[in-house]
Amino acid sequence: xxxxxxxxxxxxxVTAYLARDPSGPALALSIRRLDRPTDAPGTTPAExxxxxxxxxxxxxxxxxxxxxGLEILLHIRGRGDVYFFEPGWAGRVGAGSWVEAxxxxxxxxxxxxxxxxxxxxxxxxxxxxxPSGSRCGTSGRSTPLLGFAVRQKAGIAGARFDCxxxxxxxxxxxxxxxxxxxxxxxxxxxxxxxxxxxxxxDRSAGR
Numbered sequence: 001x002x003x004x005x006x007x008x009x010x011x012x013x014v015t016a017y018l019a020r021d022p023s024g025p026a027l028a029l030s031i032r033r034l035d036r037p038t039d040a041p042g043t044t045p046a047e048x049x050x051x052x053x054x055x056x057x058x059x060x061x062x063x064x065x066x067x068x069g070l071e072i073l074l075h076i077r078g079r080g081d082v083y084f085f086e087p088g089w090a091g092r093v094g095a096g097s098w099v100e101a102x103x104x105x106x107x108x109x110x111x112x113x114x115x116x117x118x119x120x121x122x123x124x125x126x127x128x129x130x131p132s133g134s135r136c137g138t139s140g141r142s143t144p145l146l147g148f149a150v151r152q153k154a155g156i157a158g159a160r161f162d163c164x165x166x167x168x169x170x171x172x173x174x175x176x177x178x179x180x181x182x183x184x185x186x187x188x189x190x191x192x193x194x195x196x197x198x199x200x201x202d203r204s205a206g207r
Contacts, residue, residue, distance in 0.1 A: 068161070068200040069107035075100045075139045091195030092168050098144035098192035101137030111200055114156055115163065120147040120183070122190060129153070144170075144192035150200075151181035160204050168195035 072090040074082050077098050084090035091099055102119070106112045116129040119136040122144050129151075130136050137145050150163040159180075166176030169186035170193075176184050177197075184196075 066202040068111045068202055071105040073103040089195045089197050098170060098194050100144055101135050101139050103133060103135050105133050106200060111161055114152050114161055116153050117150040119145045122146055147183050147185035149181050149183050150198060162201040162203055165198040167193050170194055
């Protein structure tokens with residue numbers, strides 16, 4: 001493209017159409033003066049300066065944060081131990097089929113060592129924080145859980161894992177999502193837990 005400018009300069013409007021691929025090189029416009037001033041005989045022509053104007057800032061592609069794969073074991077009234085592998089709800093297999101105990105097994109070595117959880121039973125017992133793979137609750141006593149919580153262990157440097165979870169209760173109430181150690185309980189008193197949904201996000205994966 002050639003542009004003729006008056007001696008005092010002027011303004012040019014340039015429209016740039018950016019590439020669809022955000023990871024491509026940034027678009028820039030290089031401006032070079034073509035008419036050089038007359039050089040004295042026997043001298044080397046002066047270099048004509050080039051001005052480069054960026055038309056877009058390079059876009060740094062950000063990797064999405066990674067969701068940790070999970071295996072969840074529920075001990076369900078009338079059914080015994082049931083494993084859930086797919087994302088979504090674990091439990092919710094039928095009215096009155098409450099959860100008596102659960103265990104969370106992250107399919108990620110660092111998450112497995114960093115995550116802990118606890119539960120509250122209908123007998124009023126609140127467990128301590130238990131490491132991944134531990135059974136939380138009771139089995140075969142017909143004592144449902146009324147709530148639970150999941151978090152990254154205290155004392156680990158940096159909040160790498162974000163735990164987000166919801167509970168489904170016998171009354172039909174869905175509580176949550178809550179996150180990172182907050183208790184997940186029904187708004188109805190003594191409401192047995194019948195299902196849970198958990199997502200653990202590795203924050204470091206998107207950096």
